[in-house]
Amino acid sequence: MKQLVSGNEAIFQGAIRAGATYFAGYPITPASEILQQAAARAEEDPGFRFLQAEDEIAAAIATISASLAGAKSFTATSGPGFSLMQEALGWGHAVEAPCIFFNSMRVGPSTGMPTQPAQSDLLQIKGGSAGDYYPIAFYPNSVEESFRLMVTAFNAAEESLSPVIVLADALLSHLYEMADLDAIEVVVAPRTREPLGRGKRLFTGTAHDRMGNVKTNDPEAYRDWLNDLKERHLQVADKYPLFEYFPGKDPDTLLIAFGITSRIVAPLKERFSIFRPIRIYPVLEKELEKVTQPYRHIIVIEGNDGQYASWAECAISRKVMKVPCLGGGFKLKWIQSQIEERLKGR
Amino acid sequence: MIDRSYKELLKLKRFPHTWCPGCGIGAVLKNVAISLRELGWNDRNTTVVSGIGCSGRMAGYMNLDAVHTPHGRALTAAEAIKTVRPDLNVVVLSGDGDLGAIGGNHLLHTSRRNPNITVFCNDNEIYGLTGGQAGPTTPKGTKTITSPRGEIFQPLRLGRILTTQAPYFYARTTVYHLNHFKACIREALFWKGFSFVDIISDCIELNGRRLGFKTAHQMFKWFDERFHIVEGVRDHLKDDELGIAKREVEAEVKAEMEVEKEPKVLIEGLKLFTLEELKHFDGTDGKPIYIGYKGKVYDISTSPLFQGEKRMRCHIAGKDLTRDIEIAPHGEDLVYHFPMVGKLKVKAEAEK
Missing domain, CATH: 3.40.50.920 (Rossmann fold)
Incomplete structure (x- = not known):
């Protein structure tokens, strides 16, 4: 049945449809509604866990750690919070943790205009964390598409083993449109990584080879690892050449x-x-x-x-x-x- | 026959390890491994998490699924892992700079949310990996490469921060007091909730040598002088006590009137010192340093200026310094920072 759904609701429902069981976040306009929905969801569904963290740094780290532990996880924030999450974004690529960062953009820099929409965090997708990494990011333009792309993003994250970014703006987050989310058919990718407690692996942000052994002075091992990462991310990105x-x-x-x-x-x-x-x-x-x-x-x-x-x-x-x-x-x-x-x- | 089965929990293939000879981290790693082994925790039911720094490397040497987080974020990561996988035992191995400085906010809030995780903090009072900069727990007055005239700020007292909200479990021990150290590890692993073991450890190469110690063993002896073990379970630990402070439920907050009365009672029970007795406490042979001031006796052992020395410029330990302080460039406020331990008999009699 069609009903009025907001962008933020569609984002949250999309994550749930993709099988997300963990959300961590910190209140920030215009993404707070997602945190509220997560809290409500955790009340009724014992399989869904959520954390209202002390800051976005903790929220992002918790999202990635939950992913390593075995949950499909996501976080939602806006520009200033996304700045704080940059550290974790780099770490997420280094430890190859599939998860979703949703960023509903508002006017910056800094606090800027919290209730006004903007599209000014594009460079933050790629350029905010230290070193080279190859994130995948999607940007919907309608409520229904927000739902679809959230599922796509979760699939791309599982395939590329990395954090995937979904962007929106304050206007889209708070836009209400008629949509029938239950009727939308989507394909959901399964978990690809074994959860924690199944081996003797090391998930580290320090440079490491493919086996997870720390290699801080070995250019060869680093290049091997980074080229692998790049190739995999670009391959997965090629699977989703979405445009209109x-x-x-x-x-x-x-x-x-x-x-x-x-x-x-x-x-x-x-x-x-x-x-x-x-x-x-x-x-x-x-x-x-x-x-x-x-x-x-x-x-x-x-x-x-x-x-x-x-x-x-x-x-x-x-x-x-x-x-x-x-x-x-x-x-x-x-x-x-x-x-x-x-x-x-x- | 010594039980060496704990070695199964260590990645011996990766040895020799990265730490300096004489470092206390080895003792922390080994004793944690022994305790985990005793409890039957293994790679199927346990995950270790660590932050950045020398001590952050510990997770990489454990033969378990290990998560090595960005600087300061070990607690948040551990909490999230425990939330998603309550069946896993989560152990955090990290250092004082990681947990107390850059991760300070996470320390406050993760301990407040009280997840069932155990934290082992290798507290060496210095940033070792980066070359010996002053850390959050560096004692006041200590010379480091970023505090060439001696650290000017008070250290962060993890024990006081972590024992403000019940339930809490805070243990302080050192790598030198081995049996106490092992007991603390075991108690912490058994605790249901957030448990924190503050392990005073040595960094001989980048802290000890600058302080004048020649070997790690000399630093251990120094720990023995600075700290003493207190038996039994306490609510709080003093800064020089080793032991366990824990509480399961919040104590009722006392009415303000009652709290105000308390100090008076304390003063009544103070010991009377004669000037002869006072002379005895001059800081030699590990004795505390007392001074007399306006009829009261103060314990100034923690003063960085007096530490390990009999005198500081014109002030002599174990004497009535009323006159000295009156003519000193600093005010008497300085004296009132230190705990009062007794009254001076001469003055007490003269008052009568």
């Missing part, structure tokens, strides 16, 4: 938008072509190259000052134009006027 593409009347201009901005610019799809990346990281290089080829003008419309635009430029080796919607200001009219301005005289 609507060709429009204007043969010269392509708009790139994702998340809530793609919903806001949707009325322009009669006129302009629109490309919406769903797997936000690793960047859809092949797909972007193919789609953008016939267009003279590429305009990236996003809730930050050109974070995805810089990735897109790298991917297609071409200049793109930017329409940064800053400070939570997502207004179609304003975006439209900005597009006109950029196209003027070209």
Whole structure:
């Protein structure tokens, strides 16, 4: 039966459908509703455990540790909390723990505008923790898709043995839409790693070889291990080349938008072509190259000052134009006027 | 025949280990392994978790599923593992810097939530792995490479922090008092709830040598001088006591009036010292250091300025220093920081 569901509810229900049994979090607008749902769930389902941690650092560490212990686990936060979780994100890649980090973005930096939506944590997916790691990240744009992508993210986490990031923005988190979540059919991947207490393994953030032996002065062993990790992550990412593409009347201009901005610019799809990346990281290089080829003008419309635009430029080796919607200001009219301005005289 | 079956719990293939000769961590690792073996804990029912630092390497040498967390996060990880897998015994092996400084917030809150885990803290009062910087538990006055004139702040007293909210289990022991050490490990493993063993350990290479010790054994003797074992179960331990403080339920909070009365009763029962008797307590041969001030006797053994010496500039231990302190550049407040242990007989008589 269709009913009104919010983005945060769909995210939580998606995790439950994927088999999640552990949640750790810390209250933060606009992701607190997920923590509240987890608390309620823990009350009625003894198989579901939750921790309201003392900070996001603890929440993220608990999520990864619970995953090592054998639970499908996830955490939810917003930008400032995601900054605190960066340490754990790096650790999660080092110990190869499948779990989900959900980040509902708000205007930053720092505390910023807690109730206003933004899309400004893209660089934090990849660049926040020390060293090289290859995270996979998805970005839905509707309530129903939040549910689906949460399951997909859990599957990708199990396959890649790493933390997978699901992004949303404050607007999507609090957006209510009609959806029938029970009717959605999904495929759920099983657990791939043996839980703790089944061997003599060492899960360490220190550099180690494939067997888990600490190797702090061995470049060969490190390269072997990191290349393995990279290859596996990119392979799994290739399984989910998710995007949407609507060709429009204007043969010269392509708009790139994702998340809530793609919903806001949707009325322009009669006129302009629109490309919406769903797997936000690793960047859809092949797909972007193919789609953008016939267009003279590429305009990236996003809730930050050109974070995805810089990735897109790298991917297609071409200049793109930017329409940064800053400070939570997502207004179609304003975006439209900005597009006109950029196209003027070209 | 000595039972060496505990070696099954150690990854001997990875030996020789990374620690310096004379380090106390070896004793911690071995005795924990012995106790786990005695209890029949093995790789099917036990997980060890550790943080970062010299002591953080302990988990890697245990022949069990081990989790080596980022710096300071061992307690949170252990709590989450215990939550998901209540059937596993979870043991945390870490150090004072990891648990007390960077993981201080987690220490407060994990102990508050009281998960059934056991924490062994190798408390060597220094950051050893990074070269001997002052740590949270470094005693005031200790010279380290980041406190060249002596540590200026009070140390973090884990024992006081961890015994504020019942239920709690806090044991303090040293690697030198071996039988006491083993007993504490066993008691802690049996405790249902959050148990914390503060193991005073030596770091001879990066702390001891700078303090003037030549061998680890000299540091052990120093532990013997600084601490003494107290028998029986206590509610709290003093800073120089080794023992177990535990409590299962919160004591009723006393009314404020009652609390105020207490010190008066204490003063009544104070011992009377003559000036002759006072002379005896001058800090030599491990005796405490007492001084007289305005008719009262104070125990200033914990003063970093007096430690191990008979005198500090013009102040002489075991004497009535009323006049000295009145003309000293510092005020009398300094004296009141120390515990009062008695009254001076001369003054007491003169008052009558």
